[in-house]
Amino acid sequence: MPEHVAWLRGQREALEAAINGAPLQVSLDALVRTAIHGLGEETRAAFYLSDGARTSLHHVVGMSADYARMVDGLKIGPESLACGLATHTGQPVVTGDVTKDTRWEPWLWLADRFDYRGCWSFPIHSSAGKMIGTLAVYSRCPREPAPRDRELCAILTNTASIIISQYSESQARKQAEEALRESEERFRLFMDNSPTIAWVKDEDGRYVYFSRAFEQRFGVRFSEWRNRTDAELWPPDVAAEFRRSDEDVLAAGRAMEIASETPGPDGDRLHWLVTKFPFRDAAGRRYVGGIGLEITERKRAETELSESLERERLRAEELETLLDLAPIGVSIALDPEGANIRGNRAQVELFGLRPGAQLSMTSPEPPPIVVLQDGRPLVTEELPMQRAVRGETVDGQIIDVKTRDRIVTVLVKATPLFDEARRPRGAIGAFLDITPLKQAEQALREADRRKDRFLATLAHELRNPLAPIYNAIHVLGRRHGGVGDPDAELLDVMRRQVEHLVRLVDDLLEISRISRGKIELRREAVDMSATLRDALETCRPLIEKKGHAVAIGGLSEPLGVYGDPARLVQIMANVLGNAAKYTRPGGRIAVELGREEGSAIFRVRDSGVGIAPDMLGSVFELFAQIDNGADCAEGGLGIGLALVRDLVDLHGGSVQAHSDGPGKGSEFTVRLPLCGGSPVPEAAADDDVASLARPQRVLVIDDEPDVGDSLGLLLESLGAAVCVAYDGPSGVAAVREFKPRIVFIDLGMPAMDGFETARRIREGHPGGRYTLVAVTGWGQAEDRIRTRMAGFDVHLTKPASTREIRALLQEADSI
Numbered sequence: 143m144p145e146h147v148a149w150l151r152g153q154r155e156a157l158e159a160a161i162n163g164a165p166l167q168v169s170l171d172a173l174v175r176t177a178i179h180g181l182g183e184e185t186r187a188a189f190y191l192s193d194g195a196r197t198s199l200h201h202v203v204g205m206s207a208d209y210a211r212m213v214d215g216l217k218i219g220p221e222s223l224a225c226g227l228a229t230h231t232g233q234p235v236v237t238g239d240v241t242k243d244t245r246w247e248p249w250l251w252l253a254d255r256f257d258y259r260g261c262w263s264f265p266i267h268s269s270a271g272k273m274i275g276t277l278a279v280y281s282r283c284p285r286e287p288a289p290r291d292r293e294l295c296a297i298l299t300n301t302a303s304i305i306i307s308q309y310s311e312s313q314a315r316k317q318a319e320e321a322l323r324e325s326e327e328r329f330r331l332f333m334d335n336s337p338t339i340a341w342v343k344d345e346d347g348r349y350v351y352f353s354r355a356f357e358q359r360f361g362v363r364f365s366e367w368r369n370r371t372d373a374e375l376w377p378p379d380v381a382a383e384f385r386r387s388d389e390d391v392l393a394a395g396r397a398m399e400i401a402s403e404t405p406g407p408d409g410d411r412l413h414w415l416v417t418k419f420p421f422r423d424a425a426g427r428r429y430v431g432g433i434g435l436e437i438t439e440r441k442r443a444e445t446e447l448s449e450s451l452e453r454e455r456l457r458a459e460e461l462e463t464l465l466d467l468a469p470i471g472v473s474i475a476l477d478p479e480g481a482n483i484r485g486n487r488a489q490v491e492l493f494g495l496r497p498g499a500q501l502s503m504t505s506p507e508p509p510p511i512v513v514l515q516d517g518r519p520l521v522t523e524e525l526p527m528q529r530a531v532r533g534e535t536v537d538g539q540i541i542d543v544k545t546r547d548r549i550v551t552v553l554v555k556a557t558p559l560f561d562e563a564r565r566p567r568g569a570i571g572a573f574l575d576i577t578p579l580k581q582a583e584q585a586l587r588e589a590d591r592r593k594d595r596f597l598a599t600l601a602h603e604l605r606n607p608l609a610p611i612y613n614a615i616h617v618l619g620r621r622h623g624g625v626g627d628p629d630a631e632l633l634d635v636m637r638r639q640v641e642h643l644v645r646l647v648d649d650l651l652e653i654s655r656i657s658r659g660k661i662e663l664r665r666e667a668v669d670m671s672a673t674l675r676d677a678l679e680t681c682r683p684l685i686e687k688k689g690h691a692v693a694i695g696g697l698s699e700p701l702g703v704y705g706d707p708a709r710l711v712q713i714m715a716n717v718l719g720n721a722a723k724y725t726r727p728g729g730r731i732a733v734e735l736g737r738e739e740g741s742a743i744f745r746v747r748d749s750g751v752g753i754a755p756d757m758l759g760s761v762f763e764l765f766a767q768i769d770n771g772a773d774c775a776e777g778g779l780g781i782g783l784a785l786v787r788d789l790v791d792l793h794g795g796s797v798q799a800h801s802d803g804p805g806k807g808s809e810f811t812v813r814l815p816l817c818g819g820s821p822v823p824e825a826a827a828d829d830d831v832a833s834l835a836r837p838q839r840v841l842v843i844d845d846e847p848d849v850g851d852s853l854g855l856l857l858e859s860l861g862a863a864v865c866v867a868y869d870g871p872s873g874v875a876a877v878r879e880f881k882p883r884i885v886f887i888d889l890g891m892p893a894m895d896g897f898e899t900a901r902r903i904r905e906g907h908p909g910g911r912y913t914l915v916a917v918t919g920w921g922q923a924e925d926r927i928r929t930r931m932a933g934f935d936v937h938l939t940k941p942a943s944t945r946e947i948r949a950l951l952q953e954a955d956s957i
Contacts, residue, residue: 145180149294152176153301160305163312167203169305173298174204177279180294184282186258189266189302190225191275192218199225199275209256223249225276228263232273234292235263239284260285264295269307277302338435345392345428347371347385359436361407380404388430391418402434413441462486471552471573473501473527475559478566480531481505485573492552492575494545504528512544530556530569540576551580608647609917612640612941613852620859634683644941663706663792667817670701670710670735670742677714678733681722688727696735703742704817705793713789716782717746717810724808725750737816741795744812753801753808761799762787790814837863838954841882843873843899844917845891849940853886853917860948870894874902882912883954886938889918889929897932904933913954917942 156172170189177187188204198217201210216222218229223245228235238260240246240253246261253259260281268274277299279287287295333340333353341352348369357363372381383402391398397419406412414434422428465472471489476482483502490499493511501509504522513520522528526536536556543550556571615637678685678692685692703710721731725748732747753761762783783799790797795814801807840862844850847868854864865880867873870891877885885903889896900914913936916929921939929937938946 145290149176149180149297152179153297156301156305160308166306166309169309170203170302173277173302173305177277177294177298181279181281181291185285186280187298188278188280189275190216190229190278191306192229192273196229196273199229202275204278205280206256209252212252224261225263225278228265228276229273232265232267234265234295236287237261238286242284256280257282259283262287262291262295264299266299266303266306268303268310274303274306274310338433340434341432343371343388343430343432345430347373347388350429359407359412360404377405387416387418391430392420392428395420411438412436413438471575473556473571473573475502475527475531475569475571477568478531479504480528480569483527489573492550492573493543494547502527510546514542514544514549515540517542526554526556527569527571530558530571531566533558533566536571549577550575551577608640608644609941610846610848610852611636612644613849613856615640616944617852617855617859640941663709665704665706668703668705668707668710670703670744670814673703673707673710674714674733674735674744676711677718680711680715681718684719684722685731688722688725688729690722690725690727690729690731692731692733694733694735696733701735701737701742702817703793703814705814709789709793710814713786713812714744716786717744717812720782720810721746721748721750721808724748738813740816741813742816744814745809747807747809749807752804752806753799754804755801758799758801762797786812837861838884838951839863839880839882840865840951841873841876841880841885842866843868843870843876843885843891843896844888845869846888849888853942856944856947857951860944860951862951870896870899870902873899874906877903877907877910877912884913884915884950886915886917887934889916889920897929900933913950915950 152172152175156169156176159172160166160169174187174189178185181187186204188210189202190199191202192199196218198215200214205213216226218226220227220230222230223243224235224237237243237246240250240259240261246253253261258280260279260283262279264277264279265273266275266277277295279291279295334355336353336355339353339356339359341356342350344350348371349364349367350369352364352367367375372384375381376384380403387398387400387402397417400416400418402414402416404412404414413436415437416432416434418430418432420428420430465486466488468486468488471485471492473483473485473489476484481502481504483500483505484498485493485501487497489501490497493499493501493509495501495509495511499509500507503509503511503513503525513525515524520541526539526541529536529539535558536554539554539556541552541554543552553574553576554571556569558566559568559570561567619634619637674694678694718731718733725731730749732745734743734745734747736743736745787797790812793814795812797810797812800809800811838861840857842850842854842857842864844853844866845868850866850868854866857864862884865876865882867876871894873885873887876882887896887899891899894902896916896918900916903910903912903914914934915936915938916932916934917938917940918925918929919940921937926937936950
């Protein structure tokens with residue numbers, strides 16, 4: 143009886159500790175002490191609890207920390223022993239001597255280390271009958287439990303069951319309360335940090351909750367709104383709408399989405415996307431909950447976007463209308479591949495297509511056109527819009543487009559269109575119909591060709607009658623031009639006028655050659671001083687006729703220019719001639735040569751009629767005539783200064799005109815680049831060269847007797863033995879009989895022309911030592927090429943100068 147009192151005392155201590163909220167270890171430790179007191183000091187006791195999944199046991203109290211660490215996590219199951227097996231079966235597992243039980247062999251080291259031989263394991267049941275742990279008793283000596291031992295252990299396990307169950311329930315409550323607190327805190331944080339506002343109203347419309355976001359957005363406090371209705375807080379129209387939607391939600395028993403508007407704290411209108419939903423609390427009371435997402439900015443953006451889209455639509459319509467009204471074709475590639483190209487009205491009409499037609503040549507259904515360039519069809523990669531969609535800028539590609547009924551010439555400009563990543567997303571192109579311009583250009587080219595042909599023909603026709611006159615004058619000059627001869631002055635006048643007429647013809651042809659880019663400069667180092675002497679000699683007759691005083695100033699040493707000597711003389715002579723022509727008799731002409739900033743300067747000042755300011759810009763234009771009412775000018779074609787400008791440009795120089803006005807004279811300044819080397823002085827021309835060492839036999843073949851005879855006379859006056867034939871066959875025969883050293887052949891003879899005559903002479907006398915000279919009024923570059931290819935050695939343009947003829951005779955004389 144006394145030991146039962148001790149057991150009850152230990153039981154009461156453990157239960158009181160549990161009731162007072164002591165830790166589980168403290169309550170169970172009281173039972174451990176009761177077990178040791180009741181079973182003897184040679185025993186030890188411990189409690190083990192299963193984990194939540196009931197797969198393993200964990201030491202709670204009773205054994206040392208080392209032992210607890212080694213057995214912690216002991217598996218529960220049929221293969222286990224002692225406590226693990228007892229928990230699994232729900233029956234006590236008693237081993238009086240572990241050394242005699244084979245199941246203990248793997249664990250004997252543990253029994254030896256912690257000095258026990260007997261091990262009893264009693265399962266602990268929860269109030270629901272589940273195994274929740276064990277009471278383990280360890281004895282130092284082998285020992286089987288007596289009935290009283292089993293009775294004590296039953297009391298202890300039952301008590302432990304009560305304590306553990308109460309502890310578990312207490313822990314569950316605490317965990318639930320903590321979970322609830324955490325849930326409420328999470329909900330509060332969620333609602334406080336949510337971009338939406340939230341509220342709850344009871345079925346009568348009184349506010350029972352709203353979030354902090356609600357307070358902040360409307361500038362109110364919940365304490366002021368609690369249990370108040372919308373009618374007390376909002377304008378009547380807003381309150382009525384809120385109440386109506388609340389009632390709809392309660393009646394429908396489901397959530398509804400509503401677009402709503404409210405006044406803001408600053409009087410502005412706020413837009414909301416609201417979700418309202420019904421719910422009941424545990425007592426069955428009905429509520430309406432609401433979540434509102436403010437979409438004021440979205441509404442504003444949508445409005446602005448809508449307005450922007452409308453503006454863009456109007457602009458697109460305007461642009462489309464503008465493009466359709468534009469007289470130029472416009473195409474747009476709508477994809478990066480250029481497979482979808484559309485054009486405005488002018489574009490489809492240009493190609494003879496229907497409105498809205500596909501213009502891409504790479505589409506599955508390309509338009510019925512052929513795109514050409516320089517007469518050949520273009521491949522896909524060469525098409526202007528295809529080039530543009532690849533990222534290339536097309537600037538001025540000229541194409542021909544062959545439609546069903548015509549060919550149009552088009553000037554195309556196209557540029558790529560890029561996306562945000564600067565990748566081509568399409569292209570836009572402008573197509574200008576230049577067919578009329580091309581036709582006009584062709585017409586102009588044809589007119590220019592005819593003009594050139596006319597000028598060449600005119601020169602030819604003028605030179606033919608000039609030739610005998612020129613020849614006759616020079617023959618007469620050699621016969622009667624001596625000092626004291628009464629005809630000398632008359633012959634000199636005739637010679638000057640014929641030479642002037644020849645120069646006019648030459649100037650016309652020079653202008654034509656320059657305009658067609660067919661003039662070729664024969665450049666060499668030229669002394670401008672010598673060139674000026676030649677130019678003055680050319681203009682001397684006109685200067686002397688008008689009695690002008692010429693003053694020459696500037697450098698005395700050579701002034702080198704790299705240019706064509708003949709063209710440079712032409713430049714100076716035309717400027718000097720212009721000054722002499724537009725200066726009244728007895729005037730003054732100042733000529734200056736010099737250097738300025740790396741250029742040679744040729745400047746001519748005169749005391750002539752001057753130039754009006756509005757005419758200064760046009761004096762170098764072709765066929766320009768200065769109308770200043772002066773009676774001193776001798777007329778002209780208006781090509782001299784135009785030729786000066788063009789020839790100076792070809793030499794890389796410049797020419798300027800200056801005048802202070804009518805009656806105040808003029809000044810012309812020519813600037814030409816200086817050359818590095820020193821020019822070689824040009825030998826002075828000598829008309830009175832030595833006589834020929836022996837008379838040269840010369841044959842003249844010309845169908846015009848005046849021309850042939852006069853040239854024959856000129857040749858005889860120069861010491862040649864001459865024979866004249868008046869057609870091609872006679873000339874061929876004369877070569878055999880006369881055996882000339884030089885043969886002058888007119889190219890424009892009828893029946894057998896000069897080319898055929900030269901061919902027959904070459905064929906009939908292969909290896910003959912004679913010089914074939916083409917004499918013709920045609921003097922352009924292509925004419926010279928043609929005579930050279932026909933076998934002529936020399937090309938002379940009518941009228942051939944005495945110097946050229948004498949040079950041919952001297953060359954033959956030296957061989």
